[in-house]
Amino acid sequence: MKRIGMEGSLAIAEAAKAAHVDVVAAYPITPQTHIVEKLAELVATGELKADYIPVESEHSAMSACLGSCAVGARTFTATAGQGLELMHEVLYVASSMRLPIIMVVVNRSLSAPLSVWGDHSDVMAVRDCGWIQMFAENVQQAYDLTLCAFKIGEDHSVLFPVMVHVDGFHLSHVIEPYFVLNQEDIDGFIPPYRYPYALNPAKPVTLGAFGPPNVYTEAKKAQEVALLSTKKVILNTWTQFKKLSGRSYNPVEVYKTDDADVALMTMGSFSETAMLAIDSLRSQGLKVGLVRLRLWRPFPFDELRAAVSNLSTLIVFDRAISSGGPPGPVASEIRSALYPMKTRPKVVSFIGGLGGRDVTVQAFEKLIKKGIEKAKADQLTDYEMIEVRGQ
Numbered sequence: 001m002k003r004i005g006m007e008g009s010l011a012i013a014e015a016a017k018a019a020h021v022d023v024v025a026a027y028p029i030t031p032q033t034h035i036v037e038k039l040a041e042l043v044a045t046g047e048l049k050a051d052y053i054p055v056e057s058e059h060s061a062m063s064a065c066l067g068s069c070a071v072g073a074r075t076f077t078a079t080a081g082q083g084l085e086l087m088h089e090v091l092y093v094a095s096s097m098r099l100p101i102i103m104v105v106v107n108r109s110l111s112a113p114l115s116v117w118g119d120h121s122d123v124m125a126v127r128d129c130g131w132i133q134m135f136a137e138n139v140q141q142a143y144d145l146t147l148c149a150f151k152i153g154e155d156h157s158v159l160f161p162v163m164v165h166v167d168g169f170h171l172s173h174v175i176e177p178y179f180v181l182n183q184e185d186i187d188g189f190i191p192p193y194r195y196p197y198a199l200n201p202a203k204p205v206t207l208g209a210f211g212p213p214n215v216y217t218e219a220k221k222a223q224e225v226a227l228l229s230t231k232k233v234i235l236n237t238w239t240q241f242k243k244l245s246g247r248s249y250n251p252v253e254v255y256k257t258d259d260a261d262v263a264l265m266t267m268g269s270f271s272e273t274a275m276l277a278i279d280s281l282r283s284q285g286l287k288v289g290l291v292r293l294r295l296w297r298p299f300p301f302d303e304l305r306a307a308v309s310n311l312s313t314l315i316v317f318d319r320a321i322s323s324g325g326p327p328g329p330v331a332s333e334i335r336s337a338l339y340p341m342k343t344r345p346k347v348v349s350f351i352g353g354l355g356g357r358d359v360t361v362q363a364f365e366k367l368i369k370k371g372i373e374k375a376k377a378d379q380l381t382d383y384e385m386i387e388v389r390g391q
């Protein structure tokens with residue numbers, strides 16, 4: 001295992017190459033473009049023995065992925081923001097037909113106004129599409145989780161598509177050092193792809209056919225039960241990956257929460273900035289910690305409840321707005337998930353980092369302190385947009 005420095009997008013492309021993908025069908029869109037440009041280059045030079053399909057749109061990209069995966073080809077794609085939304089219709093087909101397509105989403109704001117910068121509005125728009133979804137915080141995690149995605153999605157007891165979420169620009173375009181696994185270790189970790197239901201012209205079948213009301217509910221219930229059951233394989237895969245690499249992943253991860261009374265919750269690359277804020281506040285005598293959501297779907301109810309069971313206040317930082325609705329989409333899900341607990345923390349909602357705006361260590365410190373004040377005053381029914389311009 002060697003340590004090198006590389007841009008996040010290129011590290012993701014290297015992970016896809018190391019997994020021996022058979023087909024890449026993708027359309028370039030900022031800030032995802034570098035991933036598929038690199039893969040196109042690897043195919044063109046012969047370093048990656050795969051078919052690259054240069055489609056005319058993201059809708060076509062996901063449609064091509066459906067076909068390639070259905071005939072038994074290990075399939076990879078990547079997109080961002082508006083591209084993910086153009087795929088939206090086809091995402092539901094991929095999960096309903098149990099096609100283990102692997103896709104990295106480089107998170108980007110949704111228009112209007114037009115923005116190529118990152119937040120989580122695209123993630124939240126597709127949270128219910130039936131895909132397994134996980135978040136990376138740095139280049140190492142983006143590389144690791146892309147590798148894990150192949151092993152998870154293609155497991156015969158899973159067979160679901162997987163999204164790996166990577167913050168646009170904050171992670172995709174940042175050069176960081178990371179450890180590269182040896183190819184033989186990767187080959188031992190990710191078995192050769194054998195899709196058990198590959199289409200065969202000699203044995204024609206119908207997939208995704210018309211479902212009248214008397215079967216549709218049962219089909220969706222079966223899909224939901226199957227998706228929830230994938231967590232066991234996800235956990236087992238991460239356990240195996242720890243043995244291989246020494247790096248561990250969990251559905252919910254915590255930082256300095258053992259004696260904390262208050263915790264901040266984050267997702268994605270801003271988590272590492274938030275850690276610095278936690279360190280600073282602890283030096284000021286505040287017993288605060290950090291809770292990070294790694295696994296977004298299937299949602300880690302049990303792990304979340306265990307992580308916050310001793311807290312009085314949980315301050316949730318969203319990077320998307322639930323327009324016209326309840327607090328931020330993550331905060332509303334957290335409140336729902338914690339409702340069955342007899343003793344649960346007060347949940348305070350903040351929204352920030354929209355459209356690629358940075359959130360500094362000092363801004364997180366102020367957010368946490370203000371969250372504590374709001375919890376004491378029982379101001380829990382609304383959310384607050386944080387303003388950090390000029391800090």
